[in-house]
Each structure stands twice: as C-alpha cells, then as structure tokens.
Amino acid sequence: MAIIEVVDLVKRYDRKVAVDGVSFTVDEGEIFGILGPNGAGKTTTVECVEGLRSPDGGTIRVDGLDPRRDRAELRTRLGVQLQQSELPDRIRVGEALDLYSSFYRDPADWRELLDRLGLGDRARTEYRRLSGGQKQRVSIALALIGKPRVAVLDELTTGLDPQARRDTWSLVEQVRDSGVTVVLVTHFMEEAERLCDRLALIDGGRLVAVDSPAGLVSRVNDEQTVRFRPTGPLDLELLRELPEVSRVEQHGSRVVVTGGGNLPHAVTAILARNHVVAADLRVEQADLDDAFIRLTGHALTE
Numbered sequence: 001m002a003i004i005e006v007v008d009l010v011k012r013y014d015r016k017v018a019v020d021g022v023s024f025t026v027d028e029g030e031i032f033g034i035l036g037p038n039g040a041g042k043t044t045t046v047e048c049v050e051g052l053r054s055p056d057g058g059t060i061r062v063d064g065l066d067p068r069r070d071r072a073e074l075r076t077r078l079g080v081q082l083q084q085s086e087l088p089d090r091i092r093v094g095e096a097l098d099l100y101s102s103f104y105r106d107p108a109d110w111r112e113l114l115d116r117l118g119l120g121d122r123a124r125t126e127y128r129r130l131s132g133g134q135k136q137r138v139s140i141a142l143a144l145i146g147k148p149r150v151a152v153l154d155e156l157t158t159g160l161d162p163q164a165r166r167d168t169w170s171l172v173e174q175v176r177d178s179g180v181t182v183v184l185v186t187h188f189m190e191e192a193e194r195l196c197d198r199l200a201l202i203d204g205g206r207l208v209a210v211d212s213p214a215g216l217v218s219r220v221n222d223e224q225t226v227r228f229r230p231t232g233p234l235d236l237e238l239l240r241e242l243p244e245v246s247r248v249e250q251h252g253s254r255v256v257v258t259g260g261g262n263l264p265h266a267v268t269a270i271l272a273r274n275h276v277v278a279a280d281l282r283v284e285q286a287d288l289d290d291a292f293i294r295l296t297g298h299a300l301t302e
C-alpha cells in the first residue's frame with residue numbers, strides 16, 4: 001500500500017523549474033531512494049513532501065494527509081532528519097533528544113533509541129565531541145523521536161568514511177525492519193544499490209525511471225560479457241555459433257564473449273564438450289551506473 005503519493009509535482013524558484021512534473025509512490029515498509037546528480041531537484045521534492053515548501057503544481061499525499069494543509073498532523077507521522085549544523089555545538093546528546101521529545105505528544109523513549117542506535121554511552125557527551133558517524137546517528141535518532149511512520153533521510157552519509165557509511169546503512173535497514181518507511185535522498189550510486197528496495201532516478205527536475213535497482217539495470221541491459229583464457233587450442237567459431245552469443249573477440253591470450261540469455265552456462269558447456277579448460281573466467285554484467293548513463297545520457301557524477 002502506498003504511504004506517499006506524489007502526482008505531477010512542479011516547483012519553481014523564480015523562472016528556474018527545479019521539479020518538473022515528478023510522480024511516484026512510496027510503499028509502506030520500504031526503503032525508497034531518490035537518486036540523482038547535484039541540482040537534480042531531490043531536496044526540493046522531499047521538502048515539498050515534508051510540507052516545508054509549497055508546490056506550484058501537482059498533488060502530494062503522505063499517509064492520507066496534504067503536507068501543507070495538514071502540517072501539524074504530518075509532524076507526528078513524518079520524521080525529518082536534521083542537518084548537522086542545526087544543533088548547537090555544546091548541547092549534550094541527551095539534552096538534544098530530551099528537547100526534541102518535548103515537541104511530541106507521544107515521543108519514543110530516547111534512552112532506548114540511543115541504545116538501539118549504538119549511542120547508549122553518549123547521552124552526556126557534547127554534540128561537538130562526536131565523530132561524523134555519531135552525529136549522523138543522532139540525526140537519525142531525532143528523525144525517529146516522534147515515532148513517525150515515515151522517516152526522510154537526506155544525504156545521510158555525505159562526508160562519512162567508508163566504515164561509518166556502512167554502519168549507517170545497517171542502521172537504516174534496522175529502521176526499516178522496525179516498521180518505519182524510509183525515504184532516502186542520495187547521490188551515491190552504491191548506497192542506492194545496496195539499500196533501496198526501489199529507486200526514483202531524477203535528473204534535471206524530471207523523473208527518469210522508478211524501479212528496483214535490479215529492475216533498472218535489467219531495463220537497459222541484458223547483455224553480459226564472459227572473459228577467459230583458454231588453456232588449450234579453441235576454435236572461436238564454436239562460440240560464434242551459439243545462439244546466446246552476439247560477439248567474440250580475442251585479445252592476446254584472452255577471449256571475450258558478449259551475449260544474452262544464460263551466456264556463462266552456454267560458454268562453459270561448449271568449452272567442456274570440447275575439452276577446453278577456461279582459466280581466469282569472469283562474468284561481467286551492467287550495474288546501476290551503466291543504467292543511469294543509458295537512461296540519462298550522462299554519468300551520475302562527472
């Protein structure tokens with residue numbers, strides 16, 4: 001069931017059209033990614049969903065509410081991640097959570113929340129003394145303090161080192177597993193591919209596609225490449241005759257076979273039948289990067 005519905009959203013800043021007819025739905029219980037390059041219109045889109053900006057066109061429903069008209073009620077159902085700079089340096093972690101709890105009728109138990117996010121021993125620590133990853137965890141805690149049904153996390157792992165980024169990803173999965181729908185804004189391909197159940201690709205204010213990461217990849221490319229080094233004589237015509245194969249090339253001692261269907265199986269079966277052993281066998285498939293390039297005509301990051 002859809003918990004967020006966005007239909008034909010348009011948002012302009014003066015003459016600049018930042019969001020240009022974007023439509024998508026977010027299903028309850030999923031991690032839904034909004035992926036696109038800098039300036040694509042991702043933040044503007046989620047700010048409209050959060051009720052922070054008025055759309056110039058289109059309609060939005062979040063858990064049945066109109067984000068502008070029903071702002072007060074929306075606050076109890078939609079948790080928004082705070083930007084790091086919005087907390088005073090000297091506030092202690094526990095004080096911040098206590099303060100934010102007081103904004104809600106029925107807040108979560110913040111001590112339990114800190115424990116769950118691995119910050120149980122940081123309640124008395126000043127915010128400025130936390131590492132980047134810990135600050136991000138505090139921002140997730142603040143997004144969850146009102147026991148929302150949906151949490152919006154914007155550029156959550158920007159500036160984190162790879163380990164902290166991975167830790168944050170597992171936290172986001174935990175949040176989803178606890179029953180909260182997550183909307184994740186990102187310009188990291190790997191993050192989108194690893195975390196999101198479904199993704200909206202946004203480019204130049206327009207929606208390019210909405211699908212699962214695997215679905216996006218399979219849409220643009222069902223071609224695979226098999227590379228190997230035959231350890232004995234091999235007649236390349238045997239490979240070219242296979243219905244799965246579209247191209248066979250020889251690069252020095254290596255053979256590169258391109259095609260579709262179950263290409264790896266077709267190639268290894270014909271080699272086995274001809275008693276040729278394939279050394280250094282590798283199978284390569286298109287990834288989300290390739291999908292993004294094929295769908296938009298350019299790479300996600302230049």
Ligand SMILES: Nc1ncnc2c1ncn2[C@@H]1O[C@H](COP(=O)(O)OP(=O)(O)OP(=O)(O)O)[C@@H](O)[C@H]1O
Nearest residue numbers: 013016018036037038039040041042043044045187
């Ligand atoms: N307050 C504003 N006034 C004028 N133009 C704006 C404003 N906010 C955003 N824009 C412009 O609207 C477009 C979309 O910006 P937005 O921040 O939504 O994109 P984004 O995909 O979130 O990018 P980023 O990852 O860089 O935040 C950009 O061209 C941006 O320069």
